[in-house]
Structures are given as structure tokens and as C-alpha cells.
Amino acid sequence: NVAHGLAWSFYIGYLRLVLPRLKDSIAEFCATHRARRWGRGSRLIILIPLNANISHKLNEEDDRIHFYDNLPNNEIDRAGVQGRVYKHSVYRVLDELGQAHECVLEYATPLLTLYSMSQESSAGFGEPERRQQVLLFFRTLQDILEHSLDCRNRYKLILLNDEHEADPHFLSKAILRNLEQQE
Amino acid sequence: NVAHGLAWSFYIGYLRLVLPRLKDSIAEFCATHRARRWGRGSRLIILIPLNANISHKLNEEDDRIHFYDNLPNNEIDRAGVQGRVYKHSVYRVLDELGQAHECVLEYATPLLTLYSMSQESSAGFGEPERRQQVLLFFRTLQDILEHSLDCRNRYKLILLNDEHEADPHFLSKAILRNLEQQE
């Protein structure tokens, strides 16, 4: 089950490394930037769209989402790559009143692998199975993170149902709804 | 099968992005560094130890391997992370005569995931299966790369059998043996 391994890879190779450092990175960022309404609780917001259709620039998905700046780089020696760089992007998300909320936002990158694999016949699964794999990825990841002491309160997984994609502000609304929940 | 998905992920999310740019990165590096004996053919050498036991600093594995410098950073927008950094480390590997050979070297990062998963009871497989998974990873990756036009002649996979680990220069010798093969 591909999604099971990708969820573990996402945790072991990334979340377990970066989430414990997130609070300090955000503190350093706020010291050098004007952050008006930081999504309280300093979490990494991880977007998981059911259709695995991921864009590389969130600001192009919804005009109420603006790229602000990147958090400071984290350099970690990994598997022979000296000083491999881990960083996150900070976005400003506007609500219905036009007020900006800062948050650390990204898609779950392994979904790109699920999407591409479903397009390659030799990879072993097709589009019908892909949705199931995304759900399995989400549940496995949720389970792993709930049992992880290092990652507690440092993340928020948002499963995005693509039925509402007709609304041009579907994504910003989903993010803000989830930001409120954690306060 | 975890290894199958990890091999596809390694190709889709990494090798397919970085290998086509490798030649240019190396050319840029040579313009600013003294490279005496570059492993001809500008390939990324990917180490795959059967026991999945990966160190983060190659120079600590074998005293004939010295870290030289990093290739220039590649910045690519990925899944909401603006300017995600992809880079590789260049090492100098000394042969029996003390001559230095430059090469771009790293372990296959997904093996870290295989190793950690085999240590976590909730992940689904243990140490006995791990060796099988590493072999499956190697064969799947080999197969994918052989059919990839973008990656032709840009990589070299080295499967490392850990039986010779008693030799303190086992790793440098394996690398040099493989460097010669490609010339």
C-alpha cells in the first residue's frame, strides 16, 4: 500500500525533523517581520486535497491567499547531503472582511507522488484507486502524528474535499475555518 | 509494498527534478572550484546499503572520503513551499595511491524511512523484512531509471553489501570501482 509508506516517509523524513523546530523559526520570523494576526499556536498547516491535485503556488489557487515570505532556513546534514535545507513558506490569508491572517502553509508533497504514479501505467495503480490512497495517507498520517510526542500541537491536517472547487475562495475559507478551530 | 512506493517517490519527487540539471550544476561548480579528477560523466552516485544503515556524514564512514563543497543550490517551487532548495554534496575520494577523485555522492534518502519503519512496531514490518525491502527498492528504482529519458547517464546506483564492513576503506573502494566502470 503506497499511501501507507508515503505517510511514514513524510513523518520520518520531514515532520519529525521540522515540527519540533517550528516554534523557534516562527519566533525568529516575527522578530524580523510584521505579523498581524498569526494563526495562534504556531502550527504547520498541511493541505491534503482528496483529488491529489496539488499546485506549486498557493497564491495562484485563491486570490485571497498571498505569499508573504519564507521562514528562516533550517540546515540539517542528511544521508550525505551536507546542510540540506528545510524551509516553509508563510502566507497571508484574507477573510471575508479583508483582514489578513498569517500562517505557515503547504500541501502534503507526497500527494504529488500519488498523483504521478496514478498517471504512469507501470507504477501499479490508476485514478480510481487514487482517492482511496489519499484517504489512507490522511488516516495513517493522522494516526502516526497523534502518537508522536515531538509533533504535538505543531501541525494541522486539512483534508480538502474538491466538490466545492467552483467557489474561487474555497481554499482560503477552508484554511480560515480550520485556523479558528485551533484557538 | 513500501519499497515500491518509496522508489517511485524518490524518482518522481527528486531524481526526475534534479538529474536533468546536474550537468549544469557541475559545470558551474567546476568554473569556481579546482576539480582535479572529476568522475567523468557528471553522474549522481547513489549509495544503497543492503542493511539500510545510513550515516549523515560520508567523511565519517571512511577516512579516504573528504567533503569538498556543495553544488550550487537549485530552488524550485514545490507544493506551496516557495523556492524549496535541492542541493548535492561533492566529495573527494582518495584511491590507494592517495590521488583524489571528485564525485557527487549521497545515500538513497528513502532508506532512512525503511530503517526507521523497521524499528517502529506500528509501521508494519520488522528487521527481517528490511533487507528484502532494500532489494525491492533497488530493483524498482533501477527499472524506473532505465526507462527514463530525462535521467539517462546522469546517475549510478551502488548496491553495498555490508559483509565487507570490517575493511575501513570498504566504502571508498566500492565508489572508486564504480567510478572506473563508467569510463
Ligand SMILES: Nc1nc(=O)c2ncn([C@@H]3O[C@@H]4COP(=O)(O)O[C@H]5[C@@H](O)[C@H](n6cnc7c(N)ncnc76)O[C@@H]5COP(=O)(O)O[C@@H]3[C@@H]4O)c2[nH]1
Ligand atoms: N537527498 C535528497 N535531497 C532532497 O533535497 C530531497 N527531496 C526529496 N527527497 C527524497 O525524494 C523522495 C520524494 O520527495 P518528496 O518531496 O515527494 O517527499 C518528501 C516531502 O514530502 C517531505 N520533505 C522532505 N524534505 C522536505 C523539504 N525540504 N520541504 C518540504 N517537504 C520535504 O518528506 C518526504 C520524504 O523526504 P525524504 O525522506 O528526504 O526523501 C525524499 C523522498 O524519498 C530528497 N532526497
